[in-house]
Amino acid sequence: MNGVRGRDTRRTESRLALVASPTPAAQQAAATFAQRYEFVPLDEADIVIALGGDGFLLQTLHTMLDRHRIKPVFGMNLGTVGFLMNEWRMDALDERLARARRFSVTPLRMEAETVDGESFSSAAINEVSLLRETRQTAWIEVSVDGRVVLPELVCDGVLAATAAGSTAYNLSAQGPILPLGSGLVALTPISAFRPRRWRGAILPESAKISFRVLDPVKRPVSAVADQREVRDVALVRVGIDRATCLSLLFDPDHALDDRITMEQFAV
Template structure:
């Protein structure tokens, strides 16, 4: 490795990722994450999200080159131990800007979490959720009756958002998707595509009878009263991809998947 490039190796606890890590440790020089200028992550999409959240929590954000040792690996490059330095030097960089979820619970507790893929509100019981939806402090939907609703980044638009029949957003679109989950009233509403500068607020209209939880990627807060969601530009993340497996190309091709 060059003197300028200081790589840290991190991997999921799965057996394939551990075996791949042994191969890379024998071939290349590595430094602790605290001394690194870049990280190589081995695992699946879930592990990559976990890694990025860990960086956000520690406030030490490094560019990440991920290699897939998981199942889908949508956010990862193909696994290969060969020519790693060359792959990193040729890699295409993408900036991923997370959302910030700010919550006030029924008990008055304030909680804030980042979300790289999406923020989702979900009913906690058999009762449907009833939500008031505000966009930039303006009420745009006085009552949304649904199983839930989510706000997605372009990077996350092919995940839960797509499963909920939401739109696929190009990575450089500067948009966010607002997508209902099984809407009951208004039944025909299928969501909205909004500029990324938009601030979205949800108010739970009957939080005792119809309790709602809020989830930022994998972090859940139950019994919420209000949830505000906006892009957090102070926490931008950088992912690196092989030119032939660039994330924007993958997102484009997902629109033609059958």
């Protein structure tokens, strides 16, 4: 995650940091980039250029959250899907940044308590998911704003997703796609056995969601905030973290809001 200083450089209007996935393609691209543009360490940058896939972009955002150094990120896809990334191109970086559209993303905050009484807190840009750890189905009580809405959800798991993350794991679990800026959170079951007909809910961002594991010893459950896992949880609280705001930059013809909208028509 250290910034890369370039050689034989041309200056852009903003101070840029360069981070890259450890994959060979991303590392090769970063080496080439460093020969054409000047980069500064992450803490000194105005904008972060991230080379890799969606997973690496999430890792970059979490690193900035951990270090309390939140900067706008312009990602370029050198991964597999790259839904949160722009097209990889070497040329005209300064022009692309000048024309880029900025999107604000507010993450979820997960507060988890384990069977042993330990407490953990983590941000989730895409989703918070609860998943069974063994072959035994999970038994989970679901509450919204202090009211029990599902006394016993028997399932492989359940997740809460932001609009930005609604096209990721949430969509794979047959959850709804939420337009960016809709002010909504998706609550989606994962292979629900009971109640059989419950397909999830769409909640306002102000909602406070609680998951209580009903038999955490016999039927252990883990909680995952994006890529960060807490095992053997007993209680998980999830809500939008209004104190935190992340910024993603996109080419105007590749903007995140339009891509999320068009996913509703993908066949």
